[in-house]
Amino acid sequence: MEGTAAPNWHESITELWANAKGRDPDEVLAEIEKLVAGHERDPLAAFELAGAYDYAGQEARAEAPYRRALSGGLDPEHHQQAVIQLASTLRNLGRATEAADLLWAELDSTLVEPYAAAARAFLALTLLDLGEERRAAVVALEGLRDSLTTYAGPVGRYLDDVTSSDLDDEEEEEPPHVFNG
Secondary structure, X not given: OOOOOOOOHHHHHHHHHHOOOOOOHHHHHHHHHHHHOOOOOOHHHHHHHHHHHHHOOOHHHHXXXXXXXXXXXXXXXXXXXXXXXXXXXXXXXXXXXXXXXXXXXXXXXXXOOOHHHHHHHHHHHHHHHOOOHHHHHHHHHHHHHHHOOOXXXXXXXXXXXXXXXXXXXXXXXXOXXXXXX
16 A cells, blocks of 8 residues: 555554454464564563463463563563563462562552552462462552542551551561552
8 A cells, every 4th residue: 555654563463462352362472473573682572472472371481581571671661561461470380479579679669550550469469379368458458549539548547557557466577568659
C-alpha cells in the first residue's frame, strides 16, 4: 500500500498480545519468536520473548530473557513489568524467597500504578507460599488501602495498629518489611 508503512516488530507484538486471548499459546510464542528474531540485543525483544515463554507455560525458559531484558536497560514501565513477571516466574519455579526479594526491592523503588498494586498482589501471593500469611495480608491490605476512595483513612489507621503490634511482638526478631506507601 502506498503511503502506509509496515508496522515495526514491536507494534506487531503489541497487536499480537491484544488478540492473544483464546489463541493457542504455542502459536503465540512461535509468532513472537519470529518477530523478535534479529533483535536479540534489544532488551524489549528479550522482555517480549520472556513473556511469550511464560504465556506458553515455559517458565524455565523465561527466566534468562527476563534477566537479559532487565540488565539491558528497559524503559521504566517495561522494567517494572519485567520485574513483576520475573518474580512470578521464579515463584512458579519454586523460588519464592528469590521472588519476594525482587518484589521487596521493586516496592522500595519508585513504582507507578498499576504496577505498584500488581507488585503488592504478587508479593502477597509469594508470602503466602512462604507461609507468611500475616505479612501477606498486610501487603495486600496496603495495596487495597491505596486504591480506596472511601475508608482509606480508617483502613490505614487499622493497618498502623496491626503493623505496630507486629513490631512489638517481634522486638527481638528482625522487624517485618512494611511499607506505608
